[in-house]
């Protein structure tokens with residue numbers, strides 16, 4: 045998935061497009077490009093790599109343009125495959141995946157057309173150029189009827205002074221103020237740009253130009269209300285240095301703010317009645333959000349005693365899941381735009397579940413399809429590897445657990461988790477000293493039991509994402525059934541131990557690792573364990589309940605990944621091959 049921007053107004057377009065693209069870089073940074081029209085002449089610049097490579101385009105003349113930052117799906121990351129794609133009079137940027145691109149491409153080739161790139165997106169430019177008869181909007185619609193898959197498009201043509209956009213399963217927002225109009229993949233890209241912002245729904249078209257006009261899928265003009273209270277805010281972490289580091293520093297605030305707003309969120313969500321009748325919980329998410337879901341399963345099953353299933357959304361959507369009556373489906377997503385999570389959530393709803401979204405972006409697609417919404421208050425997260433949003437998700441999920449317990453006649457009270465997270469942040473500075481050893485390792489293993497296993501999974505994912513070291517998160521007791529074979533001289537093994545009942549059991553695995561010359565790095569709440577001779581290095585966490593400990597115990601693991609990435613010379617904010625918001629399958 046990619047980020048797209050567009051501008052039409054009275055100012056020079058290029059600086060506005062470049063600024064918008066910078067804000068969208070978290071959606072991909074394999075290549076970038078902009079196209080600007082000036083008196084019918086097209087300026088086009090495309091470069092491999094990040095938006096920075098386009099800095100020379102800043103001076104381009106013209107007040108009508110579109111831009112793109114790419115996460116490669118079809119075709120390698122290269123200038124050739126970068127957007128905007130130009131074919132004859134048509135110039136376009138695309139976010140999404142066209143699943144029947146090969147068939148369409150063959151059709152175009154049979155007409156004698158030549159392609160300049162290997163992308164699925166260029167095919168759309170060919171289709172539009174082929175059917176263009178003087179009305180760009182009609183040509184875009186006619187072409188879209190041929191497309192299968194997901195797309196958000198911004199299209200210009202030489203003959204018309206406007207940008208035509210459409211959305212189908214990939215996000216798109218537009219905004220206007222004072223005769224200026226903007227389009228982008230999300231609201232933060234338009235931060236501070238315009239007062240009135242509108243979110244396009246699937247199948248809707250919009251034409252930006254003399255007027256901002258919205259159309260339904262049959263091109264009937266429609267009225268759209270601006271988003272309430274959705275002024276695009278610039279809430280990315282302030283300060284200098286890597287976003288990931290600044291975002292980790294904001295973990296306690298993200299947790300505290302989520303907790304402060306929870307009661308209001310809960311009352312507005314209409315969940316009260318639903319929780320009383322909920323007999324099963326079906327959690328759906330991807331990546332880090334999936335790990336938050338796993339943590340919630342341990343907490344809910346232990347504290348509320350109702351069954352919880354946690355599924356990776358991309359599996360759930362194709363496994364014809366059995367959804368029993370009385371199921372509350374909980375879709376967790378930072379962005380609220382992850383394609384797999386959206387599809388899985390829709391499926392759960394269609395199968396009769398009540399759908400609750402736990403989401404960090406208010407106007408996201410997920411919050412729109414859900415019957416109930418609980419917001420997390422992590423603020424904008426820019427670094428691709430999720431940190432503060434995970435802790436905020438846990439806060440919301442644990443507070444939901446508390447409500448569920450009450451609905452089922454049980455009592456549960458959460459320990460002061462934001463306070464413990466603050467203390468953990470300070471103590472975690474010590475793991476900087478571990479980074480060199482991890483940076484030099486061939487691989488790493490993270491182990492734990494119960495909630496600690498979930499922490500181990502998330503710690504391992506963080507390390508993989510930004511250091512590119514192969515890493516496994518494993519249940520401590522399962523190590524001996526295979527994975528122990530990976531332990532060699534000096535293999536770093538992070539053991540997470542916060543649950544009193546199973547601490548000794550996990551320490552058995554620690555002994556097994558040390559006996560095979562592995563190096564054990566212990567993250568624990570129990571001071572006495574740090575003194576054991578098998579422990580190579582340790583970090584003592586502030587005391588909190590083991591069941592809710594992932595929100596605290598993950599912090600040193602996030603820091604470990606960060607410092608190891610730096611030691612390996614990687615940019616922790618922009619790991620290779622990844623993007624923050626995956627709006628394609």
Ligand code: G6P
Nearest residue numbers: 331332333377378379382430623
């Ligand atoms: C991408 C990101 C991950 C994130 C996952 C789910 O893969 O790189 O960091 O956890 O998507 O994103 P969501 O916005 O749904 O939480």
